[in-house]
Amino acid sequence: MLTQLEERPRFILLEARTPIQRLTRLEQALGCGGSPPIYVKRDDLMGVGGGGNKLRKLEFLIGEAIDQGCDTFVTTGARQSNHARLSAAAAARAGLSCELVLTDTVARDDEAYRRNGNVLLDDLFGATVLRKPDGVDALAVAQDRAEQLCAEGRRAYVVGSGGSSPLGCLGYAVCADEIMAQEQDLGLRFNRIIVPNGSSGTHAGLAAGLKAAGDKPGRIESFTVLAPIEKARAITNELALRTLALIDPASAFTEGDIVVMDGQLGAGYGMPTEAMFEAVRLVARSEGLLLDPVYGGKAFTGLIANIRDGAWRNEEPVLFIMTGGLPGLFAYEPAFRRD
Structure with missing residues:
Protein backbone atom coordinates (compact mmCIF):
# COMPACT_ATOMS: atom_id res chain seq x y z
CA MET A 1 0.00 0.00 0.00
CA LEU A 2 1.12 3.58 -0.58
CA THR A 3 3.07 4.46 2.57
CA GLN A 4 1.61 7.99 2.52
CA LEU A 5 -1.82 6.54 3.34
CA GLU A 6 -0.91 4.18 6.17
CA GLU A 7 -1.79 6.65 8.91
CA ARG A 8 -5.24 7.52 7.56
CA PRO A 9 -8.26 6.01 9.35
CA ARG A 10 -9.56 3.03 7.39
CA PHE A 11 -12.31 0.50 8.00
CA ILE A 12 -11.29 -2.67 6.19
CA LEU A 13 -13.97 -4.06 3.86
CA LEU A 14 -11.72 -6.03 1.48
CA GLU A 15 -9.91 -9.02 2.90
CA ALA A 16 -7.60 -9.62 -0.07
CA ARG A 17 -6.62 -8.34 -3.50
CA THR A 18 -9.30 -8.87 -6.15
CA PRO A 19 -8.15 -11.29 -8.86
CA ILE A 20 -7.18 -10.52 -12.44
CA GLN A 21 -8.45 -13.01 -15.04
CA ARG A 22 -7.90 -13.37 -18.80
CA LEU A 23 -10.95 -13.60 -21.10
CA THR A 24 -9.67 -15.93 -23.81
CA ARG A 25 -13.10 -17.00 -25.06
CA LEU A 26 -14.11 -13.38 -25.49
CA GLU A 27 -10.90 -12.73 -27.41
CA GLN A 28 -11.84 -15.58 -29.75
CA ALA A 29 -15.37 -14.22 -30.14
CA LEU A 30 -13.95 -10.84 -31.16
CA GLY A 31 -11.81 -12.39 -33.87
CA CYS A 32 -8.94 -14.84 -33.72
CA GLY A 33 -5.65 -12.94 -33.83
CA GLY A 34 -7.34 -9.55 -34.04
CA SER A 35 -7.98 -8.87 -30.37
CA PRO A 36 -5.38 -7.81 -27.82
CA PRO A 37 -5.19 -9.97 -24.70
CA ILE A 38 -8.17 -8.91 -22.56
CA TYR A 39 -8.04 -9.15 -18.78
CA VAL A 40 -10.55 -8.15 -16.10
CA LYS A 41 -9.92 -7.13 -12.52
CA ARG A 42 -12.78 -8.53 -10.49
CA ASP A 43 -13.74 -5.67 -8.21
CA ASP A 44 -17.22 -7.16 -8.36
CA LEU A 45 -15.90 -9.99 -6.15
CA MET A 46 -15.96 -8.45 -2.70
CA GLY A 47 -17.67 -9.95 0.30
CA ASN A 53 -15.93 -0.59 -6.56
CA LYS A 54 -17.56 1.70 -4.01
CA LEU A 55 -16.27 -0.49 -1.18
CA ARG A 56 -12.73 0.70 -1.84
CA LYS A 57 -13.86 4.30 -1.33
CA LEU A 58 -15.99 3.38 1.68
CA GLU A 59 -12.99 1.94 3.52
CA PHE A 60 -11.65 5.47 3.88
CA LEU A 61 -15.01 7.22 4.25
CA ILE A 62 -16.37 4.86 6.92
CA GLY A 63 -12.94 4.92 8.54
CA GLU A 64 -13.06 8.70 8.87
CA ALA A 65 -16.67 8.60 10.08
CA ILE A 66 -15.72 6.23 12.90
CA ASP A 67 -12.60 8.27 13.70
CA GLN A 68 -14.78 11.38 14.06
CA GLY A 69 -17.14 9.60 16.44
CA CYS A 70 -20.09 9.58 14.03
CA ASP A 71 -23.02 7.22 14.53
CA THR A 72 -24.79 7.79 11.19
CA PHE A 73 -23.55 7.65 7.60
CA VAL A 74 -25.54 9.82 5.17
CA THR A 75 -25.04 9.78 1.40
CA THR A 76 -26.78 10.43 -1.90
CA GLY A 77 -27.42 8.80 -5.27
CA ALA A 78 -29.94 7.85 -7.90
CA ARG A 79 -32.77 5.46 -7.01
CA GLN A 80 -30.75 2.44 -8.16
CA SER A 81 -27.41 3.69 -6.80
CA ALA A 91 -22.48 1.01 7.57
CA ALA A 92 -24.23 -2.11 8.84
CA ARG A 93 -20.87 -3.91 9.03
CA ALA A 94 -19.40 -0.96 10.96
CA GLY A 95 -22.36 -0.63 13.35
CA LEU A 96 -23.48 2.75 11.98
CA SER A 97 -26.96 3.86 11.03
CA CYS A 98 -27.33 4.74 7.35
CA GLU A 99 -29.57 7.28 5.63
CA LEU A 100 -29.81 7.58 1.85
CA VAL A 101 -31.11 10.55 -0.14
CA LEU A 102 -32.11 9.03 -3.48
CA THR A 103 -33.32 11.05 -6.47
CA ASP A 104 -35.31 9.99 -9.52
CA THR A 105 -32.45 10.87 -11.86
CA VAL A 106 -33.19 8.21 -14.46
CA ALA A 107 -36.36 8.43 -16.53
CA ARG A 108 -37.60 4.96 -15.62
CA ASP A 109 -40.68 4.16 -13.57
CA ASP A 110 -41.47 0.49 -14.19
CA GLU A 111 -42.10 -1.83 -11.27
CA THR A 128 -33.51 4.85 5.99
CA VAL A 129 -34.34 6.18 2.51
CA LEU A 130 -35.43 9.72 1.67
CA ARG A 131 -36.70 9.81 -1.93
CA LYS A 132 -36.64 13.08 -3.86
CA PRO A 133 -37.60 14.10 -7.41
CA ASP A 134 -35.03 14.80 -10.11
CA GLY A 135 -33.47 18.24 -9.86
CA VAL A 136 -33.41 18.38 -6.07
CA ASP A 137 -29.99 19.17 -4.55
CA ALA A 138 -29.55 15.82 -2.82
CA LEU A 139 -26.33 16.80 -1.07
CA ALA A 140 -28.04 19.86 0.45
CA VAL A 141 -30.86 17.60 1.67
CA ALA A 142 -28.30 15.24 3.19
CA GLN A 143 -26.54 18.11 4.96
CA ASP A 144 -29.85 19.41 6.30
CA ARG A 145 -30.62 15.93 7.57
CA CYS A 150 -27.12 16.77 15.40
CA ALA A 151 -30.04 18.55 17.07
CA GLU A 152 -31.21 15.12 18.28
CA GLY A 153 -27.84 14.46 19.89
CA ARG A 154 -26.46 12.30 17.12
CA ARG A 155 -23.49 12.84 14.81
CA ALA A 156 -23.67 12.27 11.06
CA TYR A 157 -21.00 11.89 8.40
CA VAL A 158 -22.10 13.16 4.97
CA VAL A 159 -20.62 12.30 1.59
CA GLY A 160 -21.97 12.95 -1.89
CA SER A 161 -22.81 10.75 -4.85
CA GLY A 162 -20.52 7.81 -5.54
CA GLY A 163 -18.40 8.51 -2.48
CA SER A 164 -16.22 10.42 -4.92
CA SER A 165 -14.61 12.89 -2.56
CA PRO A 166 -10.81 13.15 -2.69
CA LEU A 167 -10.71 11.04 0.48
CA GLY A 168 -12.93 8.36 -1.05
CA CYS A 169 -10.80 8.34 -4.21
CA LEU A 170 -7.83 7.19 -2.13
CA GLY A 171 -9.42 3.74 -2.30
CA TYR A 172 -8.53 3.58 -5.97
CA ALA A 173 -5.10 5.08 -5.41
CA VAL A 174 -4.53 1.98 -3.29
CA CYS A 175 -6.01 -0.11 -6.10
CA ALA A 176 -3.46 1.35 -8.54
CA ASP A 177 -0.72 0.13 -6.20
CA GLU A 178 -2.44 -3.26 -6.12
CA ARG A 189 2.11 -4.67 -18.13
CA PHE A 190 -1.31 -3.41 -19.18
CA ASN A 191 -1.13 -0.90 -22.00
CA ARG A 192 -4.64 0.34 -21.20
CA ILE A 193 -6.71 0.11 -18.01
CA ILE A 194 -10.38 0.76 -18.82
CA LYS A 211 1.16 9.35 -10.73
CA ALA A 212 2.29 9.19 -7.11
CA ALA A 213 4.05 5.91 -7.84
CA GLY A 214 5.92 7.39 -10.80
CA ASP A 215 3.88 5.37 -13.30
CA LYS A 216 1.91 6.54 -16.35
CA PRO A 217 -1.58 7.78 -15.36
CA GLY A 218 -2.54 8.16 -19.02
CA ARG A 219 -2.93 4.40 -19.34
CA ILE A 220 -6.13 4.78 -17.30
CA GLU A 221 -8.87 5.44 -19.85
CA SER A 222 -12.55 5.83 -19.00
CA PHE A 223 -15.83 6.03 -20.87
CA THR A 224 -18.27 8.61 -19.55
CA VAL A 225 -21.62 7.06 -18.60
CA LEU A 226 -23.05 10.03 -16.68
CA ALA A 227 -21.96 13.50 -17.81
CA PRO A 228 -21.41 15.03 -21.26
CA ILE A 229 -17.81 14.52 -22.31
CA GLU A 230 -16.38 17.98 -21.59
CA LYS A 231 -17.98 18.07 -18.14
CA ALA A 232 -16.76 14.53 -17.40
CA ARG A 233 -13.20 15.48 -18.36
CA ALA A 234 -13.26 18.63 -16.24
CA ILE A 235 -14.64 16.82 -13.17
CA THR A 236 -12.15 13.95 -13.53
CA ASN A 237 -9.21 16.33 -13.91
CA GLU A 238 -10.14 18.34 -10.83
CA LEU A 239 -10.90 15.31 -8.67
CA ALA A 240 -7.71 13.54 -9.70
CA LEU A 241 -5.64 16.62 -8.84
CA ARG A 242 -7.32 17.01 -5.42
CA THR A 243 -6.76 13.30 -4.71
CA LEU A 244 -3.11 13.50 -5.76
CA ALA A 245 -2.66 16.44 -3.36
CA LEU A 246 -3.58 14.11 -0.46
CA ILE A 247 -0.82 11.69 -1.48
CA ASP A 248 1.92 13.83 -3.02
CA PRO A 249 1.22 17.57 -2.79
CA ALA A 250 4.34 18.44 -4.78
CA SER A 251 3.23 16.42 -7.82
CA ALA A 252 0.95 17.50 -10.68
CA PHE A 253 -0.62 16.05 -13.79
CA THR A 254 0.53 16.96 -17.27
CA GLU A 255 -1.29 17.01 -20.60
CA GLY A 256 -2.41 13.52 -21.61
CA ASP A 257 -2.49 12.17 -18.06
CA ILE A 258 -6.31 12.13 -17.89
CA VAL A 259 -8.06 10.34 -20.77
CA VAL A 260 -11.90 10.31 -20.80
CA MET A 261 -13.72 8.99 -23.88
CA ASP A 262 -17.17 9.55 -25.32
CA GLY A 263 -19.52 7.51 -27.47
CA GLN A 264 -21.28 5.17 -25.01
CA LEU A 265 -23.54 7.48 -22.99
CA GLY A 266 -26.49 7.09 -25.36
CA ALA A 267 -29.62 9.02 -24.40
CA GLY A 268 -28.26 9.67 -20.93
CA TYR A 269 -27.28 8.24 -17.57
CA GLY A 270 -28.97 4.94 -16.84
CA MET A 271 -30.64 4.80 -20.26
CA PRO A 272 -29.91 1.50 -22.07
CA THR A 273 -28.37 1.29 -25.52
CA GLU A 274 -28.59 -1.55 -28.04
CA ALA A 275 -24.80 -1.89 -28.01
CA MET A 276 -24.85 -2.25 -24.21
CA PHE A 277 -27.37 -5.09 -24.42
CA GLU A 278 -25.11 -6.84 -26.95
CA ALA A 279 -21.97 -6.37 -24.83
CA VAL A 280 -23.61 -7.65 -21.63
CA ARG A 281 -24.89 -10.74 -23.45
CA LEU A 282 -21.58 -11.36 -25.24
CA VAL A 283 -19.56 -11.30 -22.01
CA ALA A 284 -22.16 -13.43 -20.21
CA ARG A 285 -22.31 -16.04 -22.97
CA SER A 286 -18.60 -16.22 -23.72
CA GLU A 287 -17.19 -15.97 -20.18
CA GLY A 288 -20.07 -16.46 -17.73
CA LEU A 289 -19.44 -12.99 -16.29
CA LEU A 290 -22.06 -10.35 -15.52
CA LEU A 291 -21.73 -6.65 -16.32
CA ASP A 292 -24.16 -4.10 -14.98
CA PRO A 293 -26.28 -2.10 -17.49
CA VAL A 294 -25.42 1.41 -16.23
CA TYR A 295 -21.65 1.50 -15.75
CA GLY A 296 -19.64 -1.56 -16.71
CA GLY A 297 -21.95 -2.57 -19.55
CA LYS A 298 -21.55 0.74 -21.35
CA ALA A 299 -17.81 1.01 -20.71
CA PHE A 300 -17.21 -2.54 -21.92
CA THR A 301 -19.22 -1.66 -25.02
CA GLY A 302 -16.59 0.99 -25.72
CA LEU A 303 -13.79 -1.53 -25.26
CA ILE A 304 -15.44 -3.93 -27.71
CA ALA A 305 -16.10 -1.16 -30.24
CA ASN A 306 -12.47 -0.01 -30.21
CA ILE A 307 -11.24 -3.56 -30.74
CA ARG A 308 -13.70 -4.22 -33.57
CA ASP A 309 -12.89 -0.89 -35.22
CA GLY A 310 -9.21 -1.76 -35.23
CA ALA A 311 -8.17 0.98 -32.80
CA TRP A 312 -6.86 -1.49 -30.22
CA ARG A 313 -6.00 -4.54 -32.31
CA ASN A 314 -2.90 -6.61 -31.62
CA GLU A 315 -1.72 -4.33 -28.84
CA GLU A 316 -0.29 -5.02 -25.42
CA PRO A 317 -2.73 -6.44 -22.84
CA VAL A 318 -5.84 -4.45 -21.93
CA LEU A 319 -7.30 -4.54 -18.40
CA PHE A 320 -10.96 -3.78 -17.70
CA ILE A 321 -11.97 -3.12 -14.11
CA MET A 322 -15.29 -4.81 -13.35
CA THR A 323 -16.80 -2.34 -10.92
CA GLY A 324 -19.80 -4.44 -9.89
CA GLY A 325 -23.43 -3.38 -9.97
CA LEU A 326 -24.97 -6.82 -10.51
CA PRO A 327 -28.26 -5.87 -8.75
CA GLY A 328 -28.89 -3.36 -11.53
CA LEU A 329 -29.53 -6.22 -13.96
CA PHE A 330 -32.66 -7.16 -12.01
CA ARG A 338 -38.01 -6.07 -24.60
CA ASP A 339 -34.59 -6.11 -26.25
Whole structure:
Protein backbone atom coordinates (compact mmCIF):
# COMPACT_ATOMS: atom_id res chain seq x y z
CA MET A 1 0.00 0.00 0.00
CA LEU A 2 1.12 3.58 -0.58
CA THR A 3 3.07 4.46 2.57
CA GLN A 4 1.61 7.99 2.52
CA LEU A 5 -1.82 6.54 3.34
CA GLU A 6 -0.91 4.18 6.17
CA GLU A 7 -1.79 6.65 8.91
CA ARG A 8 -5.24 7.52 7.56
CA PRO A 9 -8.26 6.01 9.35
CA ARG A 10 -9.56 3.03 7.39
CA PHE A 11 -12.31 0.50 8.00
CA ILE A 12 -11.29 -2.67 6.19
CA LEU A 13 -13.97 -4.06 3.86
CA LEU A 14 -11.72 -6.03 1.48
CA GLU A 15 -9.91 -9.02 2.90
CA ALA A 16 -7.60 -9.62 -0.07
CA ARG A 17 -6.62 -8.34 -3.50
CA THR A 18 -9.30 -8.87 -6.15
CA PRO A 19 -8.15 -11.29 -8.86
CA ILE A 20 -7.18 -10.52 -12.44
CA GLN A 21 -8.45 -13.01 -15.04
CA ARG A 22 -7.90 -13.37 -18.80
CA LEU A 23 -10.95 -13.60 -21.10
CA THR A 24 -9.67 -15.93 -23.81
CA ARG A 25 -13.10 -17.00 -25.06
CA LEU A 26 -14.11 -13.38 -25.49
CA GLU A 27 -10.90 -12.73 -27.41
CA GLN A 28 -11.84 -15.58 -29.75
CA ALA A 29 -15.37 -14.22 -30.14
CA LEU A 30 -13.95 -10.84 -31.16
CA GLY A 31 -11.81 -12.39 -33.87
CA CYS A 32 -8.94 -14.84 -33.72
CA GLY A 33 -5.65 -12.94 -33.83
CA GLY A 34 -7.34 -9.55 -34.04
CA SER A 35 -7.98 -8.87 -30.37
CA PRO A 36 -5.38 -7.81 -27.82
CA PRO A 37 -5.19 -9.97 -24.70
CA ILE A 38 -8.17 -8.91 -22.56
CA TYR A 39 -8.04 -9.15 -18.78
CA VAL A 40 -10.55 -8.15 -16.10
CA LYS A 41 -9.92 -7.13 -12.52
CA ARG A 42 -12.78 -8.53 -10.49
CA ASP A 43 -13.74 -5.67 -8.21
CA ASP A 44 -17.22 -7.16 -8.36
CA LEU A 45 -15.90 -9.99 -6.15
CA MET A 46 -15.96 -8.45 -2.70
CA GLY A 47 -17.67 -9.95 0.30
CA VAL A 48 -19.69 -7.04 1.71
CA GLY A 49 -23.03 -5.99 0.25
CA GLY A 50 -22.74 -7.87 -3.03
CA GLY A 51 -19.39 -6.34 -3.96
CA GLY A 52 -18.39 -3.44 -6.17
CA ASN A 53 -15.93 -0.59 -6.56
CA LYS A 54 -17.56 1.70 -4.01
CA LEU A 55 -16.27 -0.49 -1.18
CA ARG A 56 -12.73 0.70 -1.84
CA LYS A 57 -13.86 4.30 -1.33
CA LEU A 58 -15.99 3.38 1.68
CA GLU A 59 -12.99 1.94 3.52
CA PHE A 60 -11.65 5.47 3.88
CA LEU A 61 -15.01 7.22 4.25
CA ILE A 62 -16.37 4.86 6.92
CA GLY A 63 -12.94 4.92 8.54
CA GLU A 64 -13.06 8.70 8.87
CA ALA A 65 -16.67 8.60 10.08
CA ILE A 66 -15.72 6.23 12.90
CA ASP A 67 -12.60 8.27 13.70
CA GLN A 68 -14.78 11.38 14.06
CA GLY A 69 -17.14 9.60 16.44
CA CYS A 70 -20.09 9.58 14.03
CA ASP A 71 -23.02 7.22 14.53
CA THR A 72 -24.79 7.79 11.19
CA PHE A 73 -23.55 7.65 7.60
CA VAL A 74 -25.54 9.82 5.17
CA THR A 75 -25.04 9.78 1.40
CA THR A 76 -26.78 10.43 -1.90
CA GLY A 77 -27.42 8.80 -5.27
CA ALA A 78 -29.94 7.85 -7.90
CA ARG A 79 -32.77 5.46 -7.01
CA GLN A 80 -30.75 2.44 -8.16
CA SER A 81 -27.41 3.69 -6.80
CA ASN A 82 -24.77 1.02 -6.25
CA HIS A 83 -22.95 3.41 -3.92
CA ALA A 84 -26.07 3.80 -1.78
CA ARG A 85 -26.52 0.03 -1.52
CA LEU A 86 -22.89 -0.54 -0.55
CA SER A 87 -22.95 2.40 1.88
CA ALA A 88 -25.89 0.74 3.64
CA ALA A 89 -24.03 -2.58 3.76
CA ALA A 90 -20.73 -1.07 4.93
CA ALA A 91 -22.48 1.01 7.57
CA ALA A 92 -24.23 -2.11 8.84
CA ARG A 93 -20.87 -3.91 9.03
CA ALA A 94 -19.40 -0.96 10.96
CA GLY A 95 -22.36 -0.63 13.35
CA LEU A 96 -23.48 2.75 11.98
CA SER A 97 -26.96 3.86 11.03
CA CYS A 98 -27.33 4.74 7.35
CA GLU A 99 -29.57 7.28 5.63
CA LEU A 100 -29.81 7.58 1.85
CA VAL A 101 -31.11 10.55 -0.14
CA LEU A 102 -32.11 9.03 -3.48
CA THR A 103 -33.32 11.05 -6.47
CA ASP A 104 -35.31 9.99 -9.52
CA THR A 105 -32.45 10.87 -11.86
CA VAL A 106 -33.19 8.21 -14.46
CA ALA A 107 -36.36 8.43 -16.53
CA ARG A 108 -37.60 4.96 -15.62
CA ASP A 109 -40.68 4.16 -13.57
CA ASP A 110 -41.47 0.49 -14.19
CA GLU A 111 -42.10 -1.83 -11.27
CA ALA A 112 -38.69 -3.55 -11.45
CA TYR A 113 -36.81 -0.25 -11.39
CA ARG A 114 -38.86 1.13 -8.50
CA ARG A 115 -38.75 -1.94 -6.27
CA ASN A 116 -36.08 -4.45 -7.34
CA GLY A 117 -32.30 -4.40 -7.61
CA ASN A 118 -30.47 -2.03 -5.28
CA VAL A 119 -33.74 -0.67 -3.89
CA LEU A 120 -34.58 -4.08 -2.41
CA LEU A 121 -31.10 -4.37 -0.90
CA ASP A 122 -31.14 -0.87 0.60
CA ASP A 123 -34.07 -2.01 2.70
CA LEU A 124 -32.51 -5.36 3.60
CA PHE A 125 -29.41 -3.58 4.91
CA GLY A 126 -31.60 -1.42 7.12
CA ALA A 127 -31.06 1.98 5.52
CA THR A 128 -33.51 4.85 5.99
CA VAL A 129 -34.34 6.18 2.51
CA LEU A 130 -35.43 9.72 1.67
CA ARG A 131 -36.70 9.81 -1.93
CA LYS A 132 -36.64 13.08 -3.86
CA PRO A 133 -37.60 14.10 -7.41
CA ASP A 134 -35.03 14.80 -10.11
CA GLY A 135 -33.47 18.24 -9.86
CA VAL A 136 -33.41 18.38 -6.07
CA ASP A 137 -29.99 19.17 -4.55
CA ALA A 138 -29.55 15.82 -2.82
CA LEU A 139 -26.33 16.80 -1.07
CA ALA A 140 -28.04 19.86 0.45
CA VAL A 141 -30.86 17.60 1.67
CA ALA A 142 -28.30 15.24 3.19
CA GLN A 143 -26.54 18.11 4.96
CA ASP A 144 -29.85 19.41 6.30
CA ARG A 145 -30.62 15.93 7.57
CA ALA A 146 -27.23 15.81 9.31
CA GLU A 147 -28.09 19.05 11.12
CA GLN A 148 -31.40 17.55 12.24
CA LEU A 149 -29.58 14.51 13.58
CA CYS A 150 -27.12 16.77 15.40
CA ALA A 151 -30.04 18.55 17.07
CA GLU A 152 -31.21 15.12 18.28
CA GLY A 153 -27.84 14.46 19.89
CA ARG A 154 -26.46 12.30 17.12
CA ARG A 155 -23.49 12.84 14.81
CA ALA A 156 -23.67 12.27 11.06
CA TYR A 157 -21.00 11.89 8.40
CA VAL A 158 -22.10 13.16 4.97
CA VAL A 159 -20.62 12.30 1.59
CA GLY A 160 -21.97 12.95 -1.89
CA SER A 161 -22.81 10.75 -4.85
CA GLY A 162 -20.52 7.81 -5.54
CA GLY A 163 -18.40 8.51 -2.48
CA SER A 164 -16.22 10.42 -4.92
CA SER A 165 -14.61 12.89 -2.56
CA PRO A 166 -10.81 13.15 -2.69
CA LEU A 167 -10.71 11.04 0.48
CA GLY A 168 -12.93 8.36 -1.05
CA CYS A 169 -10.80 8.34 -4.21
CA LEU A 170 -7.83 7.19 -2.13
CA GLY A 171 -9.42 3.74 -2.30
CA TYR A 172 -8.53 3.58 -5.97
CA ALA A 173 -5.10 5.08 -5.41
CA VAL A 174 -4.53 1.98 -3.29
CA CYS A 175 -6.01 -0.11 -6.10
CA ALA A 176 -3.46 1.35 -8.54
CA ASP A 177 -0.72 0.13 -6.20
CA GLU A 178 -2.44 -3.26 -6.12
CA ILE A 179 -2.59 -3.49 -9.91
CA MET A 180 1.11 -2.66 -10.26
CA ALA A 181 1.96 -5.43 -7.80
CA GLN A 182 -0.22 -7.89 -9.73
CA GLU A 183 1.46 -6.88 -12.98
CA GLN A 184 4.78 -7.88 -11.44
CA ASP A 185 3.32 -11.18 -10.27
CA LEU A 186 1.87 -11.89 -13.73
CA GLY A 187 4.96 -10.76 -15.60
CA LEU A 188 3.08 -8.32 -17.83
CA ARG A 189 2.11 -4.67 -18.13
CA PHE A 190 -1.31 -3.41 -19.18
CA ASN A 191 -1.13 -0.90 -22.00
CA ARG A 192 -4.64 0.34 -21.20
CA ILE A 193 -6.71 0.11 -18.01
CA ILE A 194 -10.38 0.76 -18.82
CA VAL A 195 -13.03 1.94 -16.34
CA PRO A 196 -16.53 3.43 -16.49
CA ASN A 197 -16.71 7.11 -15.53
CA GLY A 198 -19.78 8.10 -13.53
CA SER A 199 -18.92 10.28 -10.54
CA SER A 200 -15.27 10.11 -11.75
CA GLY A 201 -13.85 8.72 -8.51
CA THR A 202 -12.52 5.41 -9.82
CA HIS A 203 -10.62 7.08 -12.66
CA ALA A 204 -9.37 9.93 -10.48
CA GLY A 205 -8.10 7.62 -7.76
CA LEU A 206 -6.32 5.29 -10.17
CA ALA A 207 -4.68 8.21 -11.97
CA ALA A 208 -3.53 9.76 -8.70
CA GLY A 209 -2.16 6.44 -7.47
CA LEU A 210 -0.18 5.80 -10.63
CA LYS A 211 1.16 9.35 -10.73
CA ALA A 212 2.29 9.19 -7.11
CA ALA A 213 4.05 5.91 -7.84
CA GLY A 214 5.92 7.39 -10.80
CA ASP A 215 3.88 5.37 -13.30
CA LYS A 216 1.91 6.54 -16.35
CA PRO A 217 -1.58 7.78 -15.36
CA GLY A 218 -2.54 8.16 -19.02
CA ARG A 219 -2.93 4.40 -19.34
CA ILE A 220 -6.13 4.78 -17.30
CA GLU A 221 -8.87 5.44 -19.85
CA SER A 222 -12.55 5.83 -19.00
CA PHE A 223 -15.83 6.03 -20.87
CA THR A 224 -18.27 8.61 -19.55
CA VAL A 225 -21.62 7.06 -18.60
CA LEU A 226 -23.05 10.03 -16.68
CA ALA A 227 -21.96 13.50 -17.81
CA PRO A 228 -21.41 15.03 -21.26
CA ILE A 229 -17.81 14.52 -22.31
CA GLU A 230 -16.38 17.98 -21.59
CA LYS A 231 -17.98 18.07 -18.14
CA ALA A 232 -16.76 14.53 -17.40
CA ARG A 233 -13.20 15.48 -18.36
CA ALA A 234 -13.26 18.63 -16.24
CA ILE A 235 -14.64 16.82 -13.17
CA THR A 236 -12.15 13.95 -13.53
CA ASN A 237 -9.21 16.33 -13.91
CA GLU A 238 -10.14 18.34 -10.83
CA LEU A 239 -10.90 15.31 -8.67
CA ALA A 240 -7.71 13.54 -9.70
CA LEU A 241 -5.64 16.62 -8.84
CA ARG A 242 -7.32 17.01 -5.42
CA THR A 243 -6.76 13.30 -4.71
CA LEU A 244 -3.11 13.50 -5.76
CA ALA A 245 -2.66 16.44 -3.36
CA LEU A 246 -3.58 14.11 -0.46
CA ILE A 247 -0.82 11.69 -1.48
CA ASP A 248 1.92 13.83 -3.02
CA PRO A 249 1.22 17.57 -2.79
CA ALA A 250 4.34 18.44 -4.78
CA SER A 251 3.23 16.42 -7.82
CA ALA A 252 0.95 17.50 -10.68
CA PHE A 253 -0.62 16.05 -13.79
CA THR A 254 0.53 16.96 -17.27
CA GLU A 255 -1.29 17.01 -20.60
CA GLY A 256 -2.41 13.52 -21.61
CA ASP A 257 -2.49 12.17 -18.06
CA ILE A 258 -6.31 12.13 -17.89
CA VAL A 259 -8.06 10.34 -20.77
CA VAL A 260 -11.90 10.31 -20.80
CA MET A 261 -13.72 8.99 -23.88
CA ASP A 262 -17.17 9.55 -25.32
CA GLY A 263 -19.52 7.51 -27.47
CA GLN A 264 -21.28 5.17 -25.01
CA LEU A 265 -23.54 7.48 -22.99
CA GLY A 266 -26.49 7.09 -25.36
CA ALA A 267 -29.62 9.02 -24.40
CA GLY A 268 -28.26 9.67 -20.93
CA TYR A 269 -27.28 8.24 -17.57
CA GLY A 270 -28.97 4.94 -16.84
CA MET A 271 -30.64 4.80 -20.26
CA PRO A 272 -29.91 1.50 -22.07
CA THR A 273 -28.37 1.29 -25.52
CA GLU A 274 -28.59 -1.55 -28.04
CA ALA A 275 -24.80 -1.89 -28.01
CA MET A 276 -24.85 -2.25 -24.21
CA PHE A 277 -27.37 -5.09 -24.42
CA GLU A 278 -25.11 -6.84 -26.95
CA ALA A 279 -21.97 -6.37 -24.83
CA VAL A 280 -23.61 -7.65 -21.63
CA ARG A 281 -24.89 -10.74 -23.45
CA LEU A 282 -21.58 -11.36 -25.24
CA VAL A 283 -19.56 -11.30 -22.01
CA ALA A 284 -22.16 -13.43 -20.21
CA ARG A 285 -22.31 -16.04 -22.97
CA SER A 286 -18.60 -16.22 -23.72
CA GLU A 287 -17.19 -15.97 -20.18
CA GLY A 288 -20.07 -16.46 -17.73
CA LEU A 289 -19.44 -12.99 -16.29
CA LEU A 290 -22.06 -10.35 -15.52
CA LEU A 291 -21.73 -6.65 -16.32
CA ASP A 292 -24.16 -4.10 -14.98
CA PRO A 293 -26.28 -2.10 -17.49
CA VAL A 294 -25.42 1.41 -16.23
CA TYR A 295 -21.65 1.50 -15.75
CA GLY A 296 -19.64 -1.56 -16.71
CA GLY A 297 -21.95 -2.57 -19.55
CA LYS A 298 -21.55 0.74 -21.35
CA ALA A 299 -17.81 1.01 -20.71
CA PHE A 300 -17.21 -2.54 -21.92
CA THR A 301 -19.22 -1.66 -25.02
CA GLY A 302 -16.59 0.99 -25.72
CA LEU A 303 -13.79 -1.53 -25.26
CA ILE A 304 -15.44 -3.93 -27.71
CA ALA A 305 -16.10 -1.16 -30.24
CA ASN A 306 -12.47 -0.01 -30.21
CA ILE A 307 -11.24 -3.56 -30.74
CA ARG A 308 -13.70 -4.22 -33.57
CA ASP A 309 -12.89 -0.89 -35.22
CA GLY A 310 -9.21 -1.76 -35.23
CA ALA A 311 -8.17 0.98 -32.80
CA TRP A 312 -6.86 -1.49 -30.22
CA ARG A 313 -6.00 -4.54 -32.31
CA ASN A 314 -2.90 -6.61 -31.62
CA GLU A 315 -1.72 -4.33 -28.84
CA GLU A 316 -0.29 -5.02 -25.42
CA PRO A 317 -2.73 -6.44 -22.84
CA VAL A 318 -5.84 -4.45 -21.93
CA LEU A 319 -7.30 -4.54 -18.40
CA PHE A 320 -10.96 -3.78 -17.70
CA ILE A 321 -11.97 -3.12 -14.11
CA MET A 322 -15.29 -4.81 -13.35
CA THR A 323 -16.80 -2.34 -10.92
CA GLY A 324 -19.80 -4.44 -9.89
CA GLY A 325 -23.43 -3.38 -9.97
CA LEU A 326 -24.97 -6.82 -10.51
CA PRO A 327 -28.26 -5.87 -8.75
CA GLY A 328 -28.89 -3.36 -11.53
CA LEU A 329 -29.53 -6.22 -13.96
CA PHE A 330 -32.66 -7.16 -12.01
CA ALA A 331 -33.87 -3.56 -11.97
CA TYR A 332 -33.54 -3.49 -15.78
CA GLU A 333 -35.28 -6.82 -16.42
CA PRO A 334 -38.11 -5.28 -18.52
CA ALA A 335 -35.56 -3.52 -20.74
CA PHE A 336 -33.62 -6.73 -21.36
CA ARG A 337 -36.85 -8.62 -22.01
CA ARG A 338 -38.01 -6.07 -24.60
CA ASP A 339 -34.59 -6.11 -26.25
